[in-house]
Every structure is written in C-alpha cells, then in structure tokens.
Amino acid sequence: MIKTVKWLRGAAMVAVLALAGAVFAEEDNGFSEHQTKRAVDTFTYGAEQCATLDPIYRVDCLRQAYSQTVRVVANASVYWEAEVALTRVNRGLYAFVREHLDKNVGRVRVNGGRIKAVTADSVPVAQALYGDGVDRAVAAMRGASSLEVRYFEPIAQVLLASKALMQ
Template identity: 25%
Template sequence: MSFVKQVAISAPLVALFALAQSPTSVSAGGDAGGSGASYGLSNTATRSVTKTLSRGGAQCRKQPPVYRYDCYRLVYRRAANQLQGNSAYSEAQQALELVERSLEAAVAQNRDSTQPKRRRALETYTPVKPAAIPRVKRAAIEALEQAETILLRSPANKQEHYTRIAEAINSNKVLLRSALLPGGMIRFAQALITGFLRQG
C-alpha cells in the first residue's frame, strides 16, 4: 500500500479519536456521556447542585440555631464549586456565591467569640450571638431571594435548569422562614402533619 493511501485511510481515524477524547458539549436538557465532568447545561450537573442544596439545607436545619447560618454558607460554597469552570452555569454560580458571601459577612459581623466552633465531619461552623439570630436570618433570606431573582431572570435557553436550582434555593428559604415561628408552634404543626399522613 502506498504512503499516500495509508495517510488517506488513517486521517479519518485520527480525527475520530481526537473527537472522542474532547469534552462533550451538551445543550439544555442533555447529559454529557461517560463518568467525567459535564460541560454545558446538563441534567447531571443541575441534579448534583440541587441535591447539594436540598440535602445540605436539611442538615443545616438540624444544627443549633447559632451554628446554622455558617452551615448554610458552606453548603452554598460547595454548590458553587460544583459549577466551577462550567461557563453555561455562570449566572447560577454567581447566585450561589452571592449567598455564600452574604452569609460569610453576616456570620463575621455577628460572631459569638464566647462559644466554641462546632465540628461536623470535615466542616467547622462558626457560631453567631443568640441575640443576633433574627438579624442574620433576615440577611440570609434576603440573599436567597436575590439568588432566586438572578436565576429566574436567566436567558430562556437556561430556564429549565436554572428554575430547578431556584426551587432548591426556595426550599431552603421556606425552612428558614418557618424557623421565625416559635419552636413550639413548629413542633405542633409537624405533629399535625405527621398524624395526618399516618391516617392517610
């Protein structure tokens, strides 16, 4: 076989190999194949972020109130880091980082130096002063609302994915707002709901 024919046959194979090795770009609603990182809008990336926000928010809700807000800060940091380097989620990353920075500032301004930090797994939570909890809580809710606004005003081609992230943020906001009620009222409401579900 001549050298020219060998080049003609091998060139398409080299091109296919290079294509297979390059990052897979996906459109809204799609998934990047394989076990590597996802590029572009994908169900995999969106699901990962919403799961981090939902599970993290539930865990933070179980923390003592003085540690709860630094816990949320770290949740939003983790979620933002999951989108690092994926330009398709630039607005979402911006929204999550906004919440993280707002909570970081609120915790720092209202830190309770008389109480020890709290460890959970590899994370450490900084306490705020008990008297400052309502103020920190309002700052957190305001940041969550701003993040939702950023996401819901995103370009049309991103709405499907960004709306799902906004819904996870809204769930955290609902949990925080419910904490504004006296603890006894919350426990009473939870007991009613649990009893209703058992009867159903």
C-alpha cells in the first residue's frame, strides 16, 4: 500500500512537472521587450545621427544604422524575420552607395564609422530606393505571426519614421 501511494505521488509529480514545463515553454518564446527596445534604440540613435548630415551622406549613414540594428536582432534567433527584412534594406543601400559613390568628396566620421558620400544627382533615386526598401521591410514585419508582430511593430514604426530623413 505504501509503495502504491509513493508511486502515485511520484507519477503525480511527474505529471505536474510535465504540465509546468509546457506552460513555461509557451511563455518563453524567445521574444523580449528588452531585445526589441535595444533594436529600436540602436536604429533611432543611428538615424538621429544621420539627420545632422547633408543628404549626400545620409544613404551610407542609414546603411550603417541598419547594419548596427541587424547585429542587435541577430542575437535572438526568433527575430530572424526582422533580421532578414533589415538586411535586405542594408544590402540595397550598400549596393547603391557603391554604385553612386562620389569619389571627389571626403568621408565623415559618424557614430563610430566613416560615412561615404553619394553623388548629388543620385539622391532622388536614393530617396525612392529607400522608401521602397522601408515599405517592404515594414510589410514583412507586419505580415508575420501575431506574436512576432507584437515585437516587430516598434521596429517597423522607427523605420517608417526614418523615411522622412530621405525626403
């Protein structure tokens, strides 16, 4: 009888722990307000630095802000959709800067990096490219699951706000 009671208590404990593990696993989904805030703060700081520059430097400056933000979200694998969206914008800006680099203008140091200038004639094209890239990134982040959207929305908001920098 005592063995049976002990066995039943042990079985009950195993069942409770199994249920508790499932509940804790549901709550620990890898997303965090802190991680999202770090990404938002990193991008916001970079964009604020870019706002002080001439338009010919803003393309590369924003590329650097995206690159730094990608490094932040890459630390949490559940942010991979946001990472991919941000990386696409970053790569588009990188290719644009390489293609439209103004070699006659020197670099400036901003936010720990040396920012390159694009030709003044290419700035309107950069504005359109940047607007399209941001729209696609925001659409990707808002098209994710409802849980992901909850954490990606603040990032999407700062991206949309940065479109004004290129106008």
